[in-house]
Amino acid sequence: MAGRAIFRWGGRIVGGLLVLVLLGAASAYGVSERRGHAKFDVPEHMLTVIPDSSTIERGNHLATIRGCNECHAPNMGGKVMVDDPAIGRLVSTNLTNGRKGGALTDRDWERAVRHGVRRDSTPLTVMPAHEFTGFADEDLAAIIAWTRSLPPVADSLPTTRVGPLGRALHAAGELVLYPAERIDHEAAHPVRVVPAPDAQYGKYMAAGCMGCHGATYSGGKIAGAPPEWPAAGNLTPTGMKSYDEASFIAALRTGRRPDGTALRPPMDPKMTGAMSDVELRAIWAFLQTLPSMETGAR
Numbered sequence: 001m002a003g004r005a006i007f008r009w010g011g012r013i014v015g016g017l018l019v020l021v022l023l024g025a026a027s028a029y030g031v032s033e034r035r036g037h038a039k040f041d042v043p044e045h046m047l048t049v050i051p052d053s054s055t056i057e058r059g060n061h062l063a064t065i066r067g068c069n070e071c072h073a074p075n076m077g078g079k080v081m082v083d084d085p086a087i088g089r090l091v092s093t094n095l096t097n098g099r100k101g102g103a104l105t106d107r108d109w110e111r112a113v114r115h116g117v118r119r120d121s122t123p124l125t126v127m128p129a130h131e132f133t134g135f136a137d138e139d140l141a142a143i144i145a146w147t148r149s150l151p152p153v154a155d156s157l158p159t160t161r162v163g164p165l166g167r168a169l170h171a172a173g174e175l176v177l178y179p180a181e182r183i184d185h186e187a188a189h190p191v192r193v194v195p196a197p198d199a200q201y202g203k204y205m206a207a208g209c210m211g212c213h214g215a216t217y218s219g220g221k222i223a224g225a226p227p228e229w230p231a232a233g234n235l236t237p238t239g240m241k242s243y244d245e246a247s248f249i250a251a252l253r254t255g256r257r258p259d260g261t262a263l264r265p266p267m268d269p270k271m272t273g274a275m276s277d278v279e280l281r282a283i284w285a286f287l288q289t290l291p292s293m294e295t296g297a298r
């Protein structure tokens, strides 16, 4: 979800940064143009999408807790996420059957969500596929089934255009413009992950926390985040000393720590609070298995 950090930047660019950006812009332009036209080979992968009601319901749940319908709009019709002269105009895709160019095939979905790659093999821009690449076939199929069950939305979206600051942040490694670059495209994918309140399922679910809390979950500064965001909390046992399972679940549902202090944005109880007991217990169980680390040791 670190990809989302950029969206709160819009319009908050200060002088010093802008100068740096202008200096960097020319070279950054070349770099990101080239990387944006790179081609990625993605192996074929068959999915089975069966749109029964329990699958559709799970798809809706997953789209909520993983933030698909935050970026792609609640009706999944896509939206202009950022429109800023410096960052650029970042537009998410209309994923309903009303989209321009015809409905997405299973293959298009799989390539986009687990690989961050378009039909023509070029990388999608800021679509955080590096956080979704571990999805099990069944879960991806559920999101597809749910999206296809929605009313078609007519498509009148403009195209994405990355601005000079967006390119400079990308060249500096602060912004993941092309998540496809960070994905092992040959990795195997699980067919099914069985929900259970254990560390194994917790690890699967906690992949959505990594964008901000880091690959080691030790928290610290979030790359590419707007200046007003606090550092992410340390979720390894060192940072979780004042929590137990119950207060951890309560914190993610209510947005309050055990001592009553509020978790500031971008922690979002709308998203984490929509997780089931099993999902939250599983994440807690997984976090307990992590080695203790100092905050920010990534």
Ligand code: HEC
Residues within 6 Å of the ligand: 003, 004, 063, 066, 067, 068, 069, 070, 071, 072, 090, 091, 092, 093, 095, 104, 108, 109, 112, 113, 117, 118, 119, 123, 124, 125, 126, 127, 128, 132, 143, 160
């Ligand atoms: C941080 C915002 C963000 C989140 C979260 C996000 N997307 Fe996207 N997605 C985008 C953007 C932006 C694009 C368009 C990229 C482009 O056009 O280069 C996109 C494109 C796509 C496409 C490609 C469509 C095509 O034309 O090939 C699919 C499929 C997709 N997203 C599915 C999902 C699913 C499923 C989820 C949740 C698991 C999700 N997205 C979460 C921003 C997001």
Ligand code: HEC
Residues within 6 Å of the ligand: 001, 002, 004, 205, 206, 208, 209, 210, 211, 212, 213, 229, 230, 231, 232, 233, 234, 235, 239, 248, 251, 252, 257, 262, 263, 264, 265, 266, 267, 272, 283
């Ligand atoms: C968009 C970024 C983002 C995502 C995604 C995110 N977090 Fe956070 N999280 C933060 C930030 C920033 C803080 C620090 C908030 C503060 O200091 O007020 C935080 C704080 C926390 C805390 C409190 C830590 C403490 O020291 O008391 C917990 C617990 C937590 N997050 C759990 C999670 C879990 C579990 C997930 C995934 C399901 C998750 N977060 C996803 C950004 C994020």
